Amino acid sequence: MHEKSVAALAAGLASGEFSSVELTRHYLDRIERFDGDLNAFITVTAEQALDQAAVADRDRADGKAGPLTGIPIAHKDILCTEGVRTSCGSRMLDNFVSPFDAAVVARLREAGAVSLGKTNMDEFAMGSSNETSYYGLVRNPWDHSRVPGGSSGGSAAAVAARLAPAATGTDTGGSIRQPAALAGITGIKPTYGRVSRYGMIAFASSLDQAGVLAQSAEDAALLLAAMSGFDERDSTSVDRAVPDYAGGLAEDQREKLRGLRFGLPKEFLDDGLEPGVRVALEEAIKVYESLGVEIVPVTLPNLPLSVPTYYVVAPAECSSNLSRYDGVRFGYRCEDPSDLEDLYKRSRSEGFGDEVKRRIMTGTYVLSAGYYDAYYLKAQKVRQLISADFKNAFSEVDMIIGPTTPGPAFEIGAKTDDPITMYLNDIYTIGANLAGLPAMSVPAGFVDGLPAGIQLVGNYFDEQRLLGVAHGYQQVTHWHTQAPAAYGSE
Amino acid sequence: MSWEVVIGLEVHAQLRTRSKIFSGASTAFGSSPNTQACAVDLGYPGVLPVLNGEAVRMAAMFGLATGCSIARRSVFARKNYFYPDLPKGYQISQYELPIVHGGEVSIRLEDGTEKTIGITRAHLEEDAGKSLHEDFHGLSGIDLNRAGVPLLEIVSEPDMRSAREAVAYLKKIHTLVRYLEICDGNMQEGSFRCDANVSVRPQGQTELGTRAELKNLNSFRFIEKAINLEVERQIDVIEGGGKVVQETRLYDSDKNLTRSMRSKEEANDYRYFPDPDLLPVVLDEDWIEARRAELPELPGAKRERFVKDFGLSDYDADVLTSARETADYFEQVVAGLDDAKLAANWIMGELSGALNRDALDIERSKVDAAAMIGLLARIKDDTISGKIAKEVFEAMWEGEGSADEVIEKRGLRQITDTAAIEAIVDEVIAANPTQLEQYRAGKDKLLGFFVGQVMQRTAGKANPGQVNKLLREKLKG
Amino acid sequence: MPLSSKDVENIAHLARLRFAENEVPAFTDNLSRIIDFVNQLEAAPVGDAPPMAHPLDQPQRLRKDVVTEKDQRAEFQKNAAAIEAGLYLVPRVIE
Structure with missing residues (x-):
């Protein structure tokens, strides 16, 4: 069953080929069997999952089934789940049980999806390799000596290894798209404001956006439609109707692709791009050209500054967002604090890992007296320029195409000594976060047996076209159907 | 040397909204600890602030009433510092772009003249919780019911020249916020609080002296006392060859003195930056005019x-x-x-x-x-x-x-029956021949005596006008 | 410009973090490299570009003034390490 897409599983449930309880048990068994090595899950909620599956089966019998009713999924452990530990990959929240569900979690549950559990992630979503988790690193299902990417590395590994048909993720600088590319699956980060951030533990509020990791654009469309929409509890949520993304894909994409203009920014083809990924991108471009797409060179002149801009803005916001972890109301509290300062300093130093501390320190520094203008304010101005670059490009083209990452999955430990080389892995993805644009990563081939992804960036709220463009590609290619041998068919 | 006192005030007025500035928790005073602190007020992971429109309206009303400009676009910023009564480790406030700025109020001085006090700005922010210092085995207890109650911080220009003027200004603001029904003005419960920036300089000097910030001024009487104490202290320091240091001082009403707050002395670096969870507050002309029309x-x-x-x-x-x-x-x-x-x-x-x-x-x-x-x-x-x-x-x-x-x-109805009063008047005149003689001899003041006698006999119920009239006639003879 | 260990100490205090003596050199080095890296922004020709705090170009939505929250103290305090009489306990606050 697990090689099936969400759409196919939904058809199986609808035809009575299997029940949701059977399907859920099947995935739970796979998690049991494979996750010891992968470590994609922090918490598996087997009992709850089976209860939810039973409810889904009853709903189906009562004729109350939607497209996601009874479909098992996994949630990144950054999303609050009522009554279930929500750790954010940190010792700080190892003992934290959320009293409420995140909007994303609640919406998917209301749509009938069954939650298998909470997936591993870089601590507080700060990382590009899933090596900073308090719960240990996650292995790439394609090669256990390599990272799955991050920060949604657990979700990516779980979907790639077919331990879940689809999973939620969050993307602050590429945390959905980069692991999707490295794990050979499809990932979408929608427009900032499309999905409510309520109950999604904040890393950098002006950049964070939840999205989906799935096998295909079609599956991503099903989940994204259920997750999206206005939420009055989030001031940055946009009140705008959500199209029927999956329904929209039923239309003939080839017809829709013909005549579209894709911009290929020359800044995406820099020296850092490894030849294997470049080849995959060139091949994908040929596919699109064969589908009638016109590829146009464009320029995003300020994009090379996106990584330093991001590493001012994101740490600044994070340093403030993470001040609430003080050992008083929730989370880790040190033993026997001698005074107030000791309570704060030891709880935070013992509760946070090194990368989180580095970001808090960086963010505190760039906001501090005497440095604010030179760093934070300057970064905000550069952010404006980067955003304007995208706006200019979209005045000429319908979509931007490029690589998702400079190279395929790297070896575990390869980039842990130097934060800068790790940060540069997000060089192609960060721009979309700074501008708030929707973007996807789509599997587009292999480099020495490791998956490579291409990135598509759409205009604001153009998720429907973005998904359509990815789906059109997936209708004529097979990269997205590939699963690592050890996790393929029974 | 003669000294000039310079005072600026920062008033924190709790706005009378039902719910908090960024959450749907109640603002009612006096509830059991932490029963009105919801996930947003507690700074729970994943929660987000949503601005209460009523707080915005109230801030605008204050601005309009004091001739201030209402910002078409104002921005919430985070003020970052660690303190147990501040759950998120930052206070959501306004920094560079406050909602209200540049107005004035006039106060009446003792000599009857009026004086104008400038209002620099008024901005919206959230209140903090409370630390309770009763002994919990050497620990402090934190109650966050107050966390998130909307505050309007009203900052004056350093225009006041005496404690009296400061009190007059404060009373004026107090009257105003109550007129506008945006604050209940209850100083005891802390819904109207004041900090004073006080400095002294030699008469005639234009640059300002180093100021001290006085906190915990929770009654008009204390404010006057605390400022006067602080002025004396600063003059003593300077005349004794010392220098006033910029610091926060707490007024202790029991001991009637101000003391330095050592815990707040450490140089603060609040790292203000725009709150990315909130968008700019945009108010258009029509909205502002509608508020102006609502002014009482x-x-x-x-x-x-x-x-x-x-x-x-x-x-x-x-x-x-x-x-x-x-x-x-x-x-x-x-x-x-x-x-x-x-x-x-x-x-x-x-x-x-x-x-x-x-x-x-x-x-x-x-x-x-x-x-x-x-x-x-x-x-x-x-x-x-x-x-x-x-x-x-x-x-x-x-x-x-x-x-x-x-x-x-x-039975307090006045006796207005002329005949009845006349009878009593006759009785009184007859009973006091000596006084009658003296009166007729020119001692007019005795009229009061006769009136008193009549009133006594009628238990005060005789109409005083009629009594007077009748007596005058009859005493003439 | 490399940061000194004193700088790191000051920033750590603002952030209420504490580093063991043997951690300080590595953190100082890492932080210096990050700051060096973001120093690229210095040369960026921003001209009079307005600072962009947020990707959304829309105003703040205003909430109706309605009490929607009920008392959930018991639920919330399950996550707290030290409570008494409904209060969160911390080492003595000295003013």
């Missing part, structure tokens, strides 16, 4: 109207308009009575005394405006004298009923 009559305008329309003195008009509720009471009474002076005298006299004695607000007065009309009408139609009316008022206050009921029950 303000104390200054009301005072002028009271002088002009009712012929009140400046002093009476000032007192009656110092609180909107008092002015309302007065206007209700005048509407039913048509004697403003009588109404003013009774409200400022008997009523005010009784309210003070029982520590009641005028809205909870045991004699309401309608009852007051009933009483004063009986003075005007000569049913009772002013003196008897005081007795009637006391009885009404104690719940004995309306003025008419009390007059009836206690």
Whole structure:
């Protein structure tokens, strides 16, 4: 069953080929069997999952089934789940049980999806390799000596290894798209404001956006439609109707692709791009050209500054967002604090890992007296320029195409000594976060047996076209159907 | 050397919204600890602030009432610091772009002249919780019910030159926020708080001296005392060859002294930056004009109207308009009575005394405006004298009923029957031949004696006008 | 410009973090490298570009002034390490 897409599983449930309880048990068994090595899950909620599956089966019998009713999924452990530990990959929240569900979690549950559990992630979503988790690193299902990417590395590994048909993720600088590319699956980060951030533990509020990791654009469309929409509890949520993304894909994409203009920014083809990924991108471009797409060179002149801009803005916001972890109301509290300062300093130093501390320190520094203008304010101005670059490009083209990452999955430990080389892995993805644009990563081939992804960036709220463009590609290619041998068919 | 005192005030007025500024938790005062602190107020992981529109409206009303500009675009910023009563490790406030800026109010000085005090800005922010220092085995307890209550921080220019002026300004702001019904003004419960920036400089010097910030000034009396103490302290320091250091000082009303707050001395670096969870507050012209149209009559305008329309003195008009509720009471009474002076005298006299004695607000007065009309009408139609009316008022206050009921029950109706009064006047004259002789010899002052005698015999119920008239006639002989 | 260990100490205090003596050199080095890296922004020709705090170009929505929250103290305090009489306990606050 697990090689099936969400759409196919939904058809199986609808035809009575299997029940949701059977399907859920099947995935739970796979998690049991494979996750010891992968470590994609922090918490598996087997009992709850089976209860939810039973409810889904009853709903189906009562004729109350939607497209996601009874479909098992996994949630990144950054999303609050009522009554279930929500750790954010940190010792700080190892003992934290959320009293409420995140909007994303609640919406998917209301749509009938069954939650298998909470997936591993870089601590507080700060990382590009899933090596900073308090719960240990996650292995790439394609090669256990390599990272799955991050920060949604657990979700990516779980979907790639077919331990879940689809999973939620969050993307602050590429945390959905980069692991999707490295794990050979499809990932979408929608427009900032499309999905409510309520109950999604904040890393950098002006950049964070939840999205989906799935096998295909079609599956991503099903989940994204259920997750999206206005939420009055989030001031940055946009009140705008959500199209029927999956329904929209039923239309003939080839017809829709013909005549579209894709911009290929020359800044995406820099020296850092490894030849294997470049080849995959060139091949994908040929596919699109064969589908009638016109590829146009464009320029995003300020994009090379996106990584330093991001590493001012994101740490600044994070340093403030993470001040609430003080050992008083929730989370880790040190033993026997001698005074107030000791309570704060030891709880935070013992509760946070090194990368989180580095970001808090960086963010505190760039906001501090005497440095604010030179760093934070300057970064905000550069952010404006980067955003304007995208706006200019979209005045000429319908979509931007490029690589998702400079190279395929790297070896575990390869980039842990130097934060800068790790940060540069997000060089192609960060721009979309700074501008708030929707973007996807789509599997587009292999480099020495490791998956490579291409990135598509759409205009604001153009998720429907973005998904359509990815789906059109997936209708004529097979990269997205590939699963690592050890996790393929029974 | 003679010194000039320079004072600027920062007022924190809790806005009278039902729910908090960024959450749907109640703002009611006095609930059990932490029962009104919801996930947003507690800074739970994943929660987000959503701005209460009522707080925005109230801030704008204040701005319009003080001639300030209302920002078409204002921005919330985070003020970052660690403190146990600050759950998120930052306070959401406004920094570079406050909602209200650049206005003024005028205060009346003791010599009767007016002085203008500039308002630099007023911005919205969230209140913090409270640390309770009772002993929990050497620990402090944190109550976050107050966390997230909306505050309007009103910052004045350093325009005040004495503690008295500071108090006059503060009273003016206090009156204003209550007129606007945006703050209940309760200083005891902390819904109207004040910090004072105080410095001194040699008379004639233009640059400002180093200031100290005084905190914990929770009554008008304490503010005046604390500022005067601080001024003396600073002058002593300078005249003793020392230097005033910029610091925060806490006023201790028990010991009547100010002391340095060491814990806050460490240089703060608040790392303000725009709150990325909130978007800019944008107010358009139409919205602002609609708020302007909602403004009630303000104390200054009301005072002028009271002088002009009712012929009140400046002093009476000032007192009656110092609180909107008092002015309302007065206007209700005048509407039913048509004697403003009588109404003013009774409200400022008997009523005010009784309210003070029982520590009641005028809205909870045991004699309401309608009852007051009933009483004063009986003075005007000569049913009772002013003196008897005081007795009637006391009885009404104690719940004995309306003025008419009390007059009836206690038999206080004035004697206006001329024949009856004449008979008593004759009796009194007959009983006091010596005084009669003296009076007729030119000792006019004895008229009072005869009046007193008549009143004694009638238990005060004889109409004083009639008594006077009859006595004058009869004493002439 | 490399940061000194004193700089790191000051920033750590603002952030209420504490580093063991043997951690300080590595953190100082890492932080210096990050700051060096973001120093690229210095040369960026921003001209009069307005600072962009947020990707959304829309105003703040205003909430109706309605009490929607109920008392959930018991639920919330399950996550707290030290409570008494409904209060969160911390080492003595000295003012």
